[in-house]
Each structure stands twice: as C-alpha cells, then as structure tokens.
Amino acid sequence: MDDVVQKYQKRAQEAELKVQLLEKEVEGLVALLNGEDEPSPEMSALQLENTKLKHRLSILMRAIKREESASGSQSNPKSVPMKGEGMLSIQGILNDVFAEAIRNAYPDLPEAPVIIMPSSNAKFGDYQCNSAMSMAQALKAQGVKAPPREIAKKIQDNVPSNPLISKLEIAGAGFINITLKKEFGHELLKNILIRGVQPPPSEVKHRVVVDFSSPNIAKEMHVGHLRSTIIGESVCRLLEFLGHDVVRVNHVGDWGTQFGMLIAHLEDKFPNFRTVSPPIADLQAFYKEAKVRFDSDEDFKKRAYACVVKLQAKQPDYIKAWQLICDVSRKAFQAIYDRLDITLKEYGESFYHERMLDVVEHLKKGGYMEEDEGRQIMWADGCKIPLTIIKSDGGFTYDTSDMACVRYRVHEENGDWLIYVVDAGQSTHFETIWACAEKCGFIDKRKVRLDFLGFGVVLGEDKKKFKTRSGDTVRLIDLLDEGLKRAGEKLVEKERDKVLSPEELKAAQESVAYGCIKYADLSHNRNHEYVFSFDKMLEDKGNTAVYLLYAYTRICSISRNANVSPEQLREAAKNTEISLDHEKEWNLAKVLLRFPEVLVKITKDLLLHQLCEFVYEVSTTFSEFYDSCYCVEKNSAGEIVKVNMGRLLLCEATASIMAACFHILGLKPVAKM
Numbered sequence: 063m064d065d066v067v068q069k070y071q072k073r074a075q076e077a078e079l080k081v082q083l084l085e086k087e088v089e090g091l092v093a094l095l096n097g098e099d100e101p102s103p104e105m106s107a108l109q110l111e112n113t114k115l116k117h118r119l120s121i122l123m124r125a126i127k128r129e130e131s132a133s134g135s136q137s138n139p140k141s142v143p144m145k146g147e148g149m150l151s152i153q154g155i156l157n158d159v160f161a162e163a164i165r166n167a168y169p170d171l172p173e174a175p176v177i178i179m180p181s182s183n184a185k186f187g188d189y190q191c192n193s194a195m196s197m198a199q200a201l202k203a204q205g206v207k208a209p210p211r212e213i214a215k216k217i218q219d220n221v222p223s224n225p226l227i228s229k230l231e232i233a234g235a236g237f238i239n240i241t242l243k244k245e246f247g248h249e250l251l252k253n254i255l256i257r258g259v260q261p262p263p264s265e266v267k268h269r270v271v272v273d274f275s276s277p278n279i280a281k282e283m284h285v286g287h288l289r290s291t292i293i294g295e296s297v298c299r300l301l302e303f304l305g306h307d308v309v310r311v312n313h314v315g316d317w318g319t320q321f322g323m324l325i326a327h328l329e330d331k332f333p334n335f336r337t338v339s340p341p342i343a344d345l346q347a348f349y350k351e352a353k354v355r356f357d358s359d360e361d362f363k364k365r366a367y368a369c370v371v372k373l374q375a376k377q378p379d380y381i382k383a384w385q386l387i388c389d390v391s392r393k394a395f396q397a398i399y400d401r402l403d404i405t406l407k408e409y410g411e412s413f414y415h416e417r418m419l420d421v422v423e424h425l426k427k428g429g430y431m432e433e434d435e436g437r438q439i440m441w442a443d444g445c446k447i448p449l450t451i452i453k454s455d456g457g458f459t460y461d462t463s464d465m466a467c468v469r470y471r472v473h474e475e476n477g478d479w480l481i482y483v484v485d486a487g488q489s490t491h492f493e494t495i496w497a498c499a500e501k502c503g504f505i506d507k508r509k510v511r512l513d514f515l516g517f518g519v520v521l522g523e524d525k526k527k528f529k530t531r532s533g534d535t536v537r538l539i540d541l542l543d544e545g546l547k548r549a550g551e552k553l554v555e556k557e558r559d560k561v562l563s564p565e566e567l568k569a570a571q572e573s574v575a576y577g578c579i580k581y582a583d584l585s586h587n588r589n590h591e592y593v594f595s596f597d598k599m600l601e602d603k604g605n606t607a608v609y610l611l612y613a614y615t616r617i618c619s620i621s622r623n624a625n626v627s628p629e630q631l632r633e634a635a636k637n638t639e640i641s642l643d644h645e646k647e648w649n650l651a652k653v654l655l656r657f658p659e660v661l662v663k664i665t666k667d668l669l670l671h672q673l674c675e676f677v678y679e680v681s682t683t684f685s686e687f688y689d690s691c692y693c694v695e696k697n698s699a700g701e702i703v704k705v706n707m708g709r710l711l712l713c714e715a716t717a718s719i720m721a722a723c724f725h726i727l728g729l730k731p732v733a734k735m
C-alpha cells in the first residue's frame with residue numbers, strides 16, 4: 063500500500079503546483095484586465111480550471127489520508143485505521159472513487175449520479191456501479207447520444223488503481239462489476255478484533271434532542287406507549303454510538319385541567335395529605351374516581367377549575383399535592399423503564415409554563431397572532447389549520463407548550479437536530495408547529511434538522527387495535543409480565559431449566575421476553591402497523607429475537623468449546639490471518655463489513671428495521687459459513703484434533719458485529735441460553 067500512498071502524494075503535489083501556477087496567472091490577468099466590467103473568456107476559463115484543480119486536490123488529500131490509514135507498511139506501524147477514525151465504509155470509499163472517475167470522464171455532466179450497491183450474486187463481483195444507464199439519459203437530455211456500455215467503459219478507464227479494488231468488469235447493459243481485494247477486508251476485520259466495533263468516521267457531531275415515550279401523569283403506561291418508547295430508545299442508542307451528543311427527553315403530561323380534578327379529589331379523600339403521604343399506589347383507580355365526580359358533580363367541577371388556577375399560581379399546598387401525584391406516577395413509569403433498560407430525562411409540560419409566557423409575549427410583539435372568536439391563533443404558510451396559542455378563557459394549549467419546547471430545545475439546549483417519536487396521527491400538528499416556529503424565528507431549518515418519526519398502531523391478532531378481551535387498553539406492565547411468563551414456559555419446553563442454573567435461567571428469560579417484544583416492534587417498518595403476537599415473536603426460527611439471541615450465544619460458545627480463551631483470541635488477532643479463502647468465509651466477511659454503510663443509511667431515514675434485516679442477514683450468512691467450514695475438528699472420541707484459528711477469528715468478528723447491533727436495538731444477549 064506504500065506505493066499507492068506515494069502515488070497519491072505525487073499526484074497531489076502536482077495538482078497543488080498547478081493550482082499555485084494558475085493562481086499567479088489569474089492574478090496577472092486581473093491586473094491587466096483591471097477596469098473591465100466583465101472578465102475575459104480566457105480569465106473565466108482559467109478560474110474554472112483553477113476551481114476544478116482545487117476540488118481535485120481536496121479529493122487527493124482525502125485519498126492520501128485514507129490510504130495512509132489503511133497502509134500496512136513498516137514506516138506506518140498502524141496497519142489499520144487509528145482509534146477514533148472509525149470503521150471505514152467500503153461503499154463510502156467506492157462512492158468517492160467512482161465519483162472522481164465519473165467527474166474525470168464526464169466533466170461537463172454536472173451532478174452525475176454515483177450509484178454503488180452490493181452485488182446480489184458473487185458471480186457479478188462484490189459491488190456494482192450502476193451509474194451508466196442514468197448518465198446515458200442525462201447525456202441524451204443534453205443532445206449527446208452515448209450507449210451505457212460506452213459510458214461504463216469510460217468510467218472504468220478513469221478509476222485509479224487503489225488497495226480496495228482487485229478487478230472491474232463491464233456486464234450487461236452497462237453495469238460495472240467490482241471485485242474487492244481480500245487484503246483490504248483482512249485489515250478491516252483485524253481492526254474490529256483489535257479495537258472493537260467502531261462507528262463510521264464522521265466530521266459532524268450534532269446535539270440531538272430526542273422526544274419519546276411521553277406518558278401522562280396519573281395514567282398508566284399502556285400499549286400505545288410501547289412503540290414510542292422502544293423506537294425512541296434505539297434511535298438514541300444509534301446516534302450515541304455514532305458519536306452525537308444526545309438528550310433523551312420524556313415530555314410527560316403533568317400540567318392542565320386534569321390536575322385540578324385530581325387535587326380536588328385528593329383534598330376530599332385524604333384531607334391530611336399535607337402531613338401524611340396518601341396511599342394512592344393505584345393511581346389509575348384514583349383517576350377514574352375523580353373523573354366520575356368531575357363529569358357528574360357541577361360543584362366538584364367548579365372546585366377542580368379553582369384548583370387549576372391555584373396550582374398555576376404555584377400556591378404551596380397545591381404544588382405539594384401535584385408533586386405527590388406526579389411522584390406516584392414516576393415510580394410506576396420507572397419500573398417499566400428499568401425492565402426495558404430505557405434511559406430518559408423528564409421535561410414535563412410544567413417545565414415550560416414560564417417559557418410559554420415568553421412565547422406569547424414574543425408572538426404578540428411580532429404581530430404573529432390574530433383573534434378568532436375570542437382565541438388568539440397563529441397561521442403559517444402552507445398549513446391548513448392554525449395553532450391556538452391562547453384559548454378564549456385565557457388558558458394555554460398543547461400548541462403553546464410545543465412552541466415553547468421548540469424554542470427551548472434550540473436556544474437553551476442548543477439542539478441542532480430535533481427528533482419527535484410520536485404516533486403518525488400527529489404529523490400535521492408538528493408540521494404546523496415547525497412552520498410557525500420558523501415563521502417567528504424560533505428555528506432556522508437551514509441550521510436545524512427536524513425529524514418526525516411517526517409510527518403505525520399495534521394490532522391484535524384479530525387485526526384490530528390491540529386491546530384486552532374486555533375491550534380495555536392493554537397495560538404495558540401486564541404485557542411485560544405476560545412476556546416473561548411465556549418466555550419462561552418456552553425455555554422450560556426446550557428443557558433449558560435442566561442445563562442452566564436458576565440465575566442463568568432468569569437472565570435468559572428476561573433476555574428473551576424483553577428482547578422479543580422490542581425486536582418484534584423494531585423489525586417492522588415503523589411507518590406501518592403490525593400485529594402483536596407472542597407466538598410468532600417467540601419462534602426460534604426466522605427473523606425473531608429468539609433466533610438471533612440463540613445464534614449469538616452459539617457463536618460465542620464455539621471458541622469456548624475449543625478451549626480458546628478471549629485472551630488467546632485477542633493475541634491471535636494481531637498475528638494470525640483471518641481465513642477468507644473459502645467462498646462462504648468471504649461472503650460472511652463482506653456482510654460484516656457492510657455494518658458502517660448500513661448505519662449511515664439509517665441516519666438518513668431513521669428506519670431501524672434495516673438494522674434488524676442486516677443482523678438477520680449476518681446470522682443466516684454465518685450459518686451457511688459454519689455448515690461449510692469447520693472451525694474445530696474432533697475425532698471419533700470427541701477429542702479436539704485441530705482448531706482453525708483463522709476461522710475462529712471470523713466467528714469472533716461476527717459476534718462483535720452482532721453485539722453492536724444488539725446494543726443499538728436494546729437487546730441483551732446472555733452467555734448461555
């Protein structure tokens with residue numbers, strides 16, 4: 063690889079010299095042409111050439127850095143990318159290489175498409191460049207007729223030699239089949255074994271505020287909170303793995319009319335609540351009692367509204383009552399979050415109460431509001447409905463608090479990427495919030511990325527909205543308990559209780575129960591509804607958490623059964639070449655090395671089912687490898703006669719990639735299952 067680095071360095075030096083010479087020539091022409099209104103054609107051509115060379119120089123400098131990272135020379139003892147540089151994306155490198163080749167081949171074709179994808183069949187190479195067909199259409203629009211195969215040949219001729227590509231072949235209508243050098247794969251896999259699984263390198267780190275889960279105080283979490291909680295947690299784990307600064311926000315409903323109702327009921331039922339903590343562990347029943355009174359008793363309703371006013375005026379007794387109710391709810395929420403391994407920071411609606419006053423003042427001063435039948439509303443261009451900022455009774459609304467949220471998250475939390483994990487039915491609401499926030503200057507969409515992560519509803523096996531047999535909403539705690547029960551029964555059915563200790567069995571039961579619930583959700587496109595079925599999600603075949611967790615445990619046991627310790631594997635990784643000669647070995651390696659490009663793709667659309675599909679592909683490809691390639695050979699007596707360390711290292715790399723995927727998806731694998 064030293065030769066390649068030196069070649070790039072020489073080309074970069076030549077390009078830099080040309081840039082310097084052209085800059086001097088342009089300066090001379092500027093002096094001569096001083097006073098002319100328009101630059102001469104000669105000067106314009108030089109400036110264009112200068113720009114192209116500078117662009118070319120930047121590409122070469124990036125290439126030098128990349129090749130130096132991958133170089134295995136004596137002068138550079140680090141034969142793999144240095145820690146912190148991240149796991150290189152093969153598809154990303156190929157995109158750079160072919161983008162440069164296309165620009166050199168067709169400099170007059172702006173924005174030429176660079177289409178690189180993994181080959182579905184090994185006989186067509188490892189990757190394909192499929193740009194020629196689209197380019198033929200673009201050239202035709204310019205009046206240039208060129209067959210795709212001719213375009214592909216011209217692109218091929220402009221691809222420089224590099225340590226990644228072994229061979230290029232043109233096939234079919236104009237596909238360029240790309241065969242990779244296995245040496246490069248060796249280096250990337252070695253890096254995984256020595257330094258662990260790292261994210262792809264990124265120059266930009268964001269401050270990301272993720273709003274998810276968001277239950278209501280005094281109400282139990284139910285199946286409707288399941289998707290937001292699971293998806294939001296995995297999105298946070300993904301972005302944290304990629305190195306972003308993530309703020310996990312639980313926007314709980316802890317302010318409003320219902321608290322007046324609850325406080326009034328608390329005063330009646332537990333008049334000594336100021337000195338003795340009331341026994342209201344069953345807050346759901348307490349809420350239902352208060353709601354019945356609120357709906358049927360006009361005097362009670364008036365008292366409830368009066369309590370709201372006193373609460374919002376922050377009178378101490380009413381704040382204390384409110385805090386008591388909130389604390390009971392928080393304990394119930396936290397019990398669920400602990401079981402699902404969810405981390406959140408609570409910012410309830412009450413947190414924004416004072417900030418809502420500031421929002422209203424800002425909107426008044428800017429003239430953004432107008433009166434509508436006693437309300438104060440705000441319109442934004444392109445939105446079909448307005449925001450209601452102030453109700454006719456002078457109170458605030460969800461619109462007001464959500465505007466305060468946006469302002470706070472951008473200007474106080476310094477977020478430059480806001481993500482809302484909310485059911486799909488609220489998409490119009492948030493489109494309006496963001497449009498109004500941009501109109502009044504709270505956000506600049508050129509500087510702040512906004513993502514609404516909508517999701518479909520959870521269905522029962524009858525294909526209707528998931529409810530209990532009595533028609534009630536399914537409580538989330540009951541769902542988790544049922545998952546534990548069924549996972550335990552499944553493990554006993556498989557007689558795992560006979561080979562696992564009680565502690566190991568409990569760990570396996572929790573891993574399966576919570577893992578299958580999370581994975582069943584994440585493995586579906588979040589934009590679609592899905593059917594919740596314990597029977598299907600607990601199957602040990604197909605794309606399920608049970609299958610994947612079992613496969614991972616089996617992979618981890620291979621080296622243990624071969625009496626090879628983790629320390630021996632780490633030492634072997636430094637000196638032993640990973641075995642990639644067999645077709646199944648190389649197929650597995652290529653799948654593993656796609657990990658960074660899968661993550662990069664997910665950051666664009668935040669659709670996590672793609673990671674589920676990837677880890678399932680890793681597992682099935684590993685099975686094909688393991689069935690064809692012996693890692694450990696035994697004699698008829700069951701004694702180990704040969705250990706293929708190169709293949710054990712490939713097993714270890716597979717386990718490492720799967721573990722990284724599990725972490726992002728929130729699954730907890732166990733050593734024994």
